[in-house]
Amino acid sequence: MIEPERIQPLNDRTRTARVRYVLYWMQQSQREAHNPALEFAVAEANRRGQPLLVVFVLMDRYPEANERHFAFMLQGLEEVAASLGKRGIPFVARRGEPAEVVLELSGSASVLVCDRGYLRHQREWRETLAREAPCAVVQIEGDVVVPVAAVSTRAEFAARTIRPKVLAIRDDFLRVPRRQRLECPATELDVASDFDPLEPATTLAALDIDRSVRQVSRFRGGTSEARKLLRQFSNRELVGYSEDRNDPADPRCSSLSPYLHFGQISPVEVALKVARTENCALADREAFLEQLVVRRELSINFVTHVPRYDRFSAVPDWARRTLREHRGDERPVQYTRPKLEAAETHDPYWNAAMKEMVKTGYMHNYMRMYWGKKIIEWSASPERAYRTILGLNNKYFIDGRDPNSYTSVAWLFGLHDRPWTERAIFGKVRYMNAAGLERKFDIDRYVRWVEGLES
DNA sequence: ATCGGCTCGCGCAA
């Protein structure tokens, strides 16, 4: 059963011409398991007595993508291809401009099913297809617990304004989409692939992509790896999560953000697993769901309703005003982007965070805040800092280029936050300093851990 | 260790 709020027709076209298949363009939801768009497409194919074709389009020039991101994604796609194969669902792997390739394939489709993505380029591809495809286009919103429009129809001001709206309906959307057998055999389809998803290393080597950031050993892409991490997290780190989640020296994170970013695991599946973990206090489970559901919904609300979500202008008026008033403040410590990227500052905690980011494609969440706040302090202007932070975020993090990325960067500049005591450079925007790390955590232990990481 | 103030604006009560 797919909740009706997840089902969104993007045009009102119907097709009577001779067609060959139902087409599912997999883009955001890169998984076979717990994928409502896929199950909707299977049901459509069965209802119409047609075969189903699933297509994925690999784009060498995907915005801000480099080898690190492609390697992780291709590992996940290998598992998608294998899982679809077991269900007898044909999977076509193409290279090119997604909207162009899908438009061409939609020429023989009765209906085009797509999943939902919230970033500008993802929306534009779907708008193009809705306008130009000769068939019905239906979007299925499967990478969020509560569909965005069911929560709110405007940009929310803070967590406290969106929280009651999310919590009021959250549990209505914690359901597993039923897997159905595909009834119509697909032996006749004969649509060629451009690459073999079962050979990710070969594909990666052949791509014409930015190779300046190499793949990492810390994370391996794919649904089964995500599920392994989820099991470990719910068995171990979840107990005590509400109190201790912020300690970088003793991390209690699920580490699922890379997998959620690429749609390799469903947030509904994660939420259900945590909600049903019995041997753990309700407060711990709810603290995790606050991050996974409330904070994530807030991020998606932000990129959905703020058109220029990737610019300094996206932060609220009070924050822009106060930062502007402190534009002329003296900045005694300043670093250029190359100095930052080389982790060559006077601050050992910051350098450790930067090294974790470069070496492993990840950073502890608390350190992400400290890391960003310091770049604001060390940059010539807030606008410059904004570009530096977002650029480094999207370059090195496997979970970069996500709604969470744009929202957490804007948070550093006051978004979804409140004003604090006025001070130099930051004005009334929240400030963080090393004394806080030292007071609260065994931060030297974090530094030693990073130093021990293999590059 | 713990607590209140900081500062602004949303959201609800009136």
Added chain:
DNA sequence: TGCGCGAAGCCGAT
């Protein structure tokens, strides 16, 4: 129109 209150923090007073 008024006012309570936030909540991924800092800082200084107790």
